[in-house]
Amino acid sequence: MMQNQFMGRSCKVRAKPSAAAYQKMSKAKIALSTAASIAASAMLIRSIANEILPSGIQDYFCSGLHRVSRYMSSQLTIVIEEFKGLSINQVFEAAHLYLGVRTNAASTQRLRVGKTENEKTLEITLDRNEEFFDVYENVKLKWRFVCLQVQAPAAFRNGNMGDYNASLRSEVRQYELSFHNKHKDTVLNVYLPHILEKANAIKKESNVIKLHTVNYDRWDANDTIFKHPMTFKSLALDAELKEDLVEDLDNFMNGKEYYERIGRSWKRGYLLYGPPGTGKSSLIAAMANHLKFDIYDLDLTGIQSNSDLRVLLLSMPSQSILVIEDIDCSIKLQNRESEDSSKNQSENQRDDKVTLSGLLNFIDGLWSCCGEKRIIIFTTNHKEKLDPALLRPGRMDMHIPMSYCNTSVFEQLVFNYLGISHHHLLEQIQELIMEVEVTPAEVAGELMKRKCGGADISLQGLSKFLQAKKTEKIKRKTNMKWMSLAAQ
Ligand SMILES: Nc1ncnc2c1ncn2[C@@H]1O[C@H](COP(=O)(O)OP(=O)(O)OP(=O)(O)O)[C@@H](O)[C@H]1O
Numbered sequence: 001m002m003q004n005q006f007m008g009r010s011c012k013v014r015a016k017p018s019a020a021a022y023q024k025m026s027k028a029k030i031a032l033s034t035a036a037s038i039a040a041s042a043m044l045i046r047s048i049a050n051e052i053l054p055s056g057i058q059d060y061f062c063s064g065l066h067r068v069s070r071y072m073s074s075q076l077t078i079v080i081e082e083f084k085g086l087s088i089n090q091v092f093e094a095a096h097l098y099l100g101v102r103t104n105a106a107s108t109q110r111l112r113v114g115k116t117e118n119e120k121t122l123e124i125t126l127d128r129n130e131e132f133f134d135v136y137e138n139v140k141l142k143w144r145f146v147c148l149q150v151q152a153p154a155a156f157r158n159g160n161m162g163d164y165n166a167s168l169r170s171e172v173r174q175y176e177l178s179f180h181n182k183h184k185d186t187v188l189n190v191y192l193p194h195i196l197e198k199a200n201a202i203k204k205e206s207n208v209i210k211l212h213t214v215n216y217d218r219w220d221a222n223d224t225i226f227k228h229p230m231t232f233k234s235l236a237l238d239a240e241l242k243e244d245l246v247e248d249l250d251n252f253m254n255g256k257e258y259y260e261r262i263g264r265s266w267k268r269g270y271l272l273y274g275p276p277g278t279g280k281s282s283l284i285a286a287m288a289n290h291l292k293f294d295i296y297d298l299d300l301t302g303i304q305s306n307s308d309l310r311v312l313l314l315s316m317p318s319q320s321i322l323v324i325e326d327i328d329c330s331i332k333l334q335n336r337e338s339e340d341s342s343k344n345q346s347e348n349q350r351d352d353k354v355t356l357s358g359l360l361n362f363i364d365g366l367w368s369c370c371g372e373k374r375i376i377i378f379t380t381n382h383k384e385k386l387d388p389a390l391l392r393p394g395r396m397d398m399h400i401p402m403s404y405c406n407t408s409v410f411e412q413l414v415f416n417y418l419g420i421s422h423h424h425l426l427e428q429i430q431e432l433i434m435e436v437e438v439t440p441a442e443v444a445g446e447l448m449k450r451k452c453g454g455a456d457i458s459l460q461g462l463s464k465f466l467q468a469k470k471t472e473k474i475k476r477k478t479n480m481k482w483m484s485l486a487a488q
Helices: 019-052 055-072 090-105 181-206 239-253 256-262 280-291 306-314 336-341 347-351 356-364 407-418 426-435 440-449 455-487
Strands: 075-081 111-114 123-126 131-136 139-149 171-180 209-215 224-226 267-273 294-297 320-324 374-380 398-401
Touching (some): 090 123, 090 139, 090 171, 090 181, 123 139, 131 181, 139 181, 171 181, 239 280, 239 398, 267 280, 280 294, 280 320, 280 374, 306 356, 407 426, 407 440
Parallel strands (some): 209 294, 267 374, 294 320, 320 374
Antiparallel strands (some): 111 123, 131 139, 139 171, 209 224
C-alpha cells in the first residue's frame, strides 16, 4: 500500500495487485461460482425430486441424511422430563434441587428466585430455556431447562372434567443434558446417581415437609411448605396410646424386610375418629413431622370420578401421607350393598363417580403395587356412620380414638401451655373435667386466653368455663326429665 498524497495520512490507497494476487482472486471467484452452482443445482434437484419422487422415497432420503448427520455429531443429549408416566420423575426432581444449588455459584444469565414466608432460604432455579454448564470429573456437561406450552385437550376446554387426560399439564417441563457421547457411561452410571444422592442430602438438610392439595384434578405443582409445629411431645394424648402409635410408626419406617417377608405392600392405614376439636388434625401433623413425609390432602368432594382418583393416587410418590378428612361426609360414598344392587349399571357409568369401593379397591390393589412406604389416614367425626367395608378388620391397620379430655390429657395440656404440674386448682378442675365433655381444643383455648395473667388467672378462667358447662349439662338433663314426664 502507498499513502495518497492528496488526501492526507488517514486515507490509504491500495497498490495495484500483483500477478500472484490476481491468481488467488480468480481461484476464489471460481470457488464461489462453483458453490453457487452446486447450491442452485441442489435446489433444482430438490424441487424436481419433490415433484417426481413419491413422498415415501423422499422421507427415506431425509431420514437417511438425518441419520448421517446424527452419526457425525459427537454430542449426546439426555432428556429428563418432569413426569414419568403419572408420577413425578425423581431424576427431574433431583436435577431441579441440584441445579438450584449449583447455579447459585455459576455464571448463568437468567435465574428464577423465589421464597415463601415459611422458607428460610431463597429457592433458585434456572429460568426457561436457560443453560448451565457443569463440569464433573473433567466431563463438560450442558444443562438446559426447557418449558413447552401445550394446549389443554378439547375435552378439558369444553369443561368435560370426566376425561382424566384433560387434566394434563398446560406446560411440559424438562431438562436437557448434553455432553460428548464418549462420556455416556460416566454420565449414566456416575454423574446422575451423584445428582440423586446430592439431591437427597439437600432435601434432608432443608428438612422441609410439603403439603400438596389438588388443583384441576392433579396435585398442585406449587406445593405449600407444611410448617405445623405439632409434635408427639406437644400433642396431648393418652400416654399409652401415644407410645403405641410412635412405636407403630417407627416399626413401619424400619419394616422393609418385614413387609417383604409377609408379602404385603409397604403401607399403613390409620383411621382417626372422634368429635371435632379432639386433635385429629394435630395428630396428622405430629405424624408427618415425626416421619418427615409430605402430606397429600385429598378432598374427595372435588374429584369427579374413580378414574380421576386413580390418576391422583398413582401420581403420589413413595414416603408420603395421603389424608382424606371427614370420610363420612366428604362424598356420598355408596356402601357395598347399594353398589352391589347397581351391578347392572354399565362399568362406564359406575366409573363416572367416586365410590367407596373404587377408593378401597384401588388402595388395596394397584396403589399397593407401586410405590412404597406410604401412609393413608382417614378421619371422621362419626365412626358410626362409616361403611362397614372401611371398618372391616385388616382394612385400616389402626383405629385411633380421639376423645374428650380426660385427666391425663388435661395434665399434658396444662404442662404444655402453663409449664406447671402442680397447682392448688388442678384437683378441682380435674373433677370437673370428669363430669363434663370438654375437648382438648376448648381447654387449650381457655388456657391461651389469659396467658398474660399467669397460671392462677388461666386456671380460674378454665374452672369458670367448666362450671358453666356443668350447669348447662344439669339444665339439659332436668329439661329432658320434665319432657319425658310430660310425655307420659
Ligand atoms: N390432643 C391435643 N393436643 C394438643 N392440642 C390440641 C389437641 N387437640 C386439639 N388441640 C388444639 O386444638 C386445635 C384444634 O384441634 P384439631 O384441629 O387438631 O382438632 P380436630 O379433631 O382435627 O378437629 P376437626 O374435626 O374440627 O377438624 C389445635 O390447633 C390444637 O391447638
